[in-house]
Amino acid sequence: MPALEVLVVGGGVIGAATAYALARRGRRVLLLEQFTIGHARGSSHGLSRSISSVHSRLHHMRLVAAARQAWRRLEDDSGQRLLIKTGVLDIGHADSPAIQASIAHLGAVDEEVEILGLYELRARFPQLALTDKTIAIYQPEGGILPASRCVATLVEQARRYGAKVAVGVRVSRIKPEGSGVRVDADGTVYWAQRAVIAAGSYSSVLLQHLDVAVDLSTTCEQVAFFSPRHRVLSKLGYLPVVRDYGHHPGDHLLVCYPDLGEGIKVERHGAGIPVADPYEPPPIPDPAENERIAQRLAQTMPGFANQVLYAETCRFTHTPDGDFVIDTHPEYNQILIAIPGSSCGFSVAPIVGEILSDLAMHGTTSYDIAPFRLARLHRIG
Ligand SMILES: Cc1cc2nc3c(=O)[nH]c(=O)nc-3n(C[C@H](O)[C@H](O)[C@H](O)COP(=O)(O)OP(=O)(O)OC[C@H]3O[C@@H](n4cnc5c(N)ncnc54)[C@H](O)[C@@H]3O)c2cc1C
Incomplete structure (x- = not known):
């Protein structure tokens, strides 16, 4: 059994929130980011993102409302003011x-x-x-939400709870091995019990090796x-x-x-x-x-x-229907995938992190993730 419990790919808001949720629950977690935390070649940088639970999709309303509480918990934990009303x-x-x-x-x-x-x-x-x-x-x-500061705070708090974070490391392949995963990154091989793909606009590059065919x-x-x-x-x-x-x-x-x-x-x-x-x-x-x-x-x-x-x-x-993917891989439940493909993806991050942490630790979550299942989009073959 690999000593590393969860390897998270991607240091945007989703990967950072997942590493934080896992580390806070005492899991041994490694976060790999190919550029730097806060870089401008993804989706999570900048001065601000809006948060409002008014939404045309009911399940998003519920997710944002739960996320607001999770941001408050992060504020208490970190001593940082992150929600600007x-x-x-x-x-x-x-x-x-x-x-x-x-x-x-x-x-x-x-x-x-x-x-x-x-x-x-x-x-x-x-x-x-x-x-x-x-x-x-x-x-x-x-x-x-002050976007770059939120991501920095999540990473800082994940580290405080013991998560390891490495930047400038690009994952080239994630491969299921037995009940765990082998992760190749810049000439180094990592072994972990679970991997979380939180790679934003780079997701397809990693998913193509895992037979996940989704039109992103x-x-x-x-x-x-x-x-x-x-x-x-x-x-x-x-x-x-x-x-x-x-x-x-x-x-x-x-x-x-x-x-x-x-x-x-x-x-x-x-x-x-x-x-x-x-x-x-x-x-x-x-x-x-x-x-x-x-x-x-x-x-x-x-x-x-x-x-x-x-x-x-x-x-x-x-995503083809504009909704998120938050799920385990259809075949390999040691691999988790999160793509918050809509405009409220930032605001829900701490809840998505908790959901992914639940899935990584227990294989299930109390949140209703039925609307975010991959099966609705995934083409077989
Ligand atoms: C203009 C704009 C306005 C928005 N407004 C809002 C808003 O008001 N409210 C809201 O809630 N949301 C908003 N969003 C959406 C929100 O910002 C995104 O949904 C969210 O930031 C996505 O985060 P992510 O972590 O999935 O992706 P990213 O931030 O892109 O993070 C993915 C990370 O993975 C890394 N990575 C990828 N592949 C690898 C690899 N192979 N190895 C190592 N690292 C890798 C990348 O470098 C990147 O840092 C907005 C987005 C945009 C563009």
């Missing part, structure tokens, strides 16, 4: 399918949520452009920071995270964050460019996309932003 406001056309689906699930989790009509919206958020068809859902408990695709999304025109109205306490689903079919989701000192951060989700090879370096941000983001922001909050301060990129990994 700003409120999260979802707005869009009253007929928007995403908004309608979210409204249908309200009440399913025990968290305060308000549906705001035009009068209240105008009074509370004068920044917003509204039409008589605008509808909004506001979650006061929603907010921001990756896009590189652009994020732009703007100097605020209204200094006060863009600050924490005045501006919540705004997620605008738009008023027209085909509108990309626009996500706008309050100014935390680096300007107003704005993203157009799903507008990214395809990434054919995960090892190709990230592209230089495109000024034309900054312009498109600015135009869309002007529709949501007219005259709110000045010029672009800077832009950066980040990767989305897409």
Whole structure:
């Protein structure tokens, strides 16, 4: 039996949360990251991610609500403040399918949520452009997770509980051997009882050797920071995270964050460019996309932003149905796979880490992972 209990591949938020959950439960765990913790060639770097349990998929609402408690436990454990409460406001056309689906699930989790009509919206958020068809859902408990700092804290705490972490080590192959695994990485062979693949946009490279045929695709999304025109109205306490689903079919989701000192951060989700090879370096941000983001922001909050301060990129990994994979390998239950392929993947990380830790230790978990099973996507042969 190998002395190493679990080897985690990937030092993004999911791998870090898994290593933390396992180490905290006293397991001997090794985390291998091919670049550095916090690097910019994956999905978990940057200033912020939003957290809100308002979601069009009921199982995500439940997962985010549980994750909020898990982030609080990490805060207590680490002494770091990680959840920045700003409120999260979802707005869009009253007929928007995403908004309608979210409204249908309200009440399913025990968290305060308000549906705001035009009068209240105008009074509370004068920044917003509204039409008589605008509808909004506001979650006061929603907010921001400082992304890179969260990952660093998870890694730091995993180490504190005894996890080993090695960076600059690329895993080339994971092979089931008896009831354990053999992991080849940069000329070194590791043996472990279990392996967790938390490789984000690089997952396919490892899964192809394990006969897991899932159509994953990756896009590189652009994020732009703007100097605020209204200094006060863009600050924490005045501006919540705004997620605008738009008023027209085909509108990309626009996500706008309050100014935390680096300007107003704005993203157009799903507008990214395809990434054919995960090892190709990230592209230089495109000024034309900054312009498109600015135009869309002007529709949501007219005259709110000045010029672009800077832009950066980040990767989305897409599963065919846009939902996560959190499961054991269909044949080898000593290999676990996690791909949080949707836009709330960061916020649920500490719960995903606990689920993977349960699966690695006991082969089962009390969380309902039926919606995340690989079988729904996996093609045999
Ligand atoms: C623009 C944008 C906005 C987003 N907004 C939100 C939001 O508001 N709220 C939210 O909850 N989520 C959001 N997300 C999604 C969220 O950030 C991701 O779902 C999450 O960060 C994915 O984490 P991960 O650990 O799976 O992947 P990654 O962060 O990519 O981590 C995978 C790691 O594995 C390493 N790795 C891969 N292969 C190997 C190998 N062979 N050997 C060693 N190491 C390896 C990689 O180098 C990488 O560090 C957003 C994403 C983007 C791009």
